[in-house]
Amino acid sequence: MNQQSMDKPRQLLGGLSAKDFMSKHWQKKPLLVRNAFSDFKPIMGRQSLFELAKREDVESRLVVNTPNALKARDQWSLAQGPFKSKDYPKLNQKAWTLLVQGVNLHNDQGNEILSHFDFIPRARLDDLMISFATDQGGVGPHFDRYDVFLLQAQGVRRWRIGRNKNPQLEQDVPLKILKNFNHTEEFFLNPGDMLYLPPQYAHEGVAMGECQTYSIGFRSPQAQDLTQELFSLMSEALADSTWQRNPLYQDPKQSPTRSPGEIPVSLQYFAHQQFLKKACDSELFHEVLGVHLTEPKPNVYFESEQAPLGVKTVLARIKKGATCEVHLARQSLMLYDEKRIFINGESLKATGFERSLLRKLADQRVLRSADFQPHLHPTLAPRMRAVLELLAEWQEQGWVLIDID
C-alpha cells in the first residue's frame, strides 16, 4: 500500500483518510460512518449462520434476554455453542441473540470484509463476528478490551454509547453487564452504516426488529497475558536450542559458612545475570513474539483442498505468462519483522527477493504472476525454485492455495 492511499478520503471512514482516522479516532474516540459500504448485503442469511453455529470448530454463544425479570440475575442467560436446531428459540420470540466468532475463517466474503481494514496492522486484527438478533435483542450495556468496528449488515440497531467512568459490573450474571451505564449519544444504524469504538468505551446495541451486526474486532494484548505467553514460548525455545555459551556457576572464593541454609548472594547474582541475558536476547524475543502472534487459535484446522502442483509445472507456466495466484488460506496468519517471516506459528529467515515476495504475500495475502515476473531471470532459477518449493509445502499443509489458469 502506498503512502498516497493513506491520505485519500475513504467512504469506509466517512470521508476521512486512513491517516486522519488513525490520528483522530483510533484508540481515542468513536466515529459514526453513515453508508460506509454502499448497498451492503449480508454475506449470509440467518439460516446459514444458525448452521455455522452448529459446527464443533466454530465458537458461538446464545444470549437470551428476559427484560421483565425482576432481578438482573434472571434477566440474562448465556449458552456456549455448538448448538442444535432445538437450542434456538423461536423466531417470533423477542430479545435473543446468536453470536458467531471467526466467520472470516469459514467464509470467503467474510474474509474479504477484513481486507477493507488493511490500513491497521494485522497483528492487531482478531476476527469477524456476526450477531443475529430478534427484535429487542442485544448483549446488554458493556465495554470491550477491543477496538471494534460495528457494521450494520441487516435491519436496524440502536446503539447507545458513553465514556465509561468508574464502571461497575452486575453481580451473578453470566455476561459482563454494566450496572451504571449512562449514555451520552444514541444512533440508529441501517445496513452499511458503521460505528467505530475504542477499547473500554461503554456501549449497548438493541435490535429494532430482526437484525444482523458484524463486529470487526482488533485485539489489544494485555501485559500479563502477553508476558506469560512469551515466557513460556521463550522457555520452550531455550530448551530446543543449543547454547553457544553455557557457563557453569563457580564459587572458588566461597568461605566456610555458619549458615548453610542461606542461598549465597553470588549464586543469586549468577542466576539473575544468566536469566536476564537470555530474557534480553532480542533476537529470540522477537522470534517468539512473531510465533505467538501467528499461532492459530485452538479450534482452527487446515485442510489441503488442492492436489499439489509440481514446482516445475508452476515455474514453466509462470514463465509462459499464465495467470498464477498464490492465496493465503482464510485461516492463515502471516506477519513479518525486520529479520523473519512468520506463518501459522512458524518462523523462517529470508533475504533478497525471497524476502520481498514473502513480505508481499503477508501484506496482500495474495501473490500474482506480476509479482513473480521480475525474478524469473535464469540466474535466479535455483532460488525461485526454492521459493516455489516452500509455497508448494505450504499448499500441502493447507496454508496457501495455488491457482493457475
Ligand code: SIN
Ligand atoms: C452484538 O453484535 O450484539 C454485540 C457486539 C458488541 O457489543 O460488541
Ligand code: CO
Ligand atoms: Co461490545
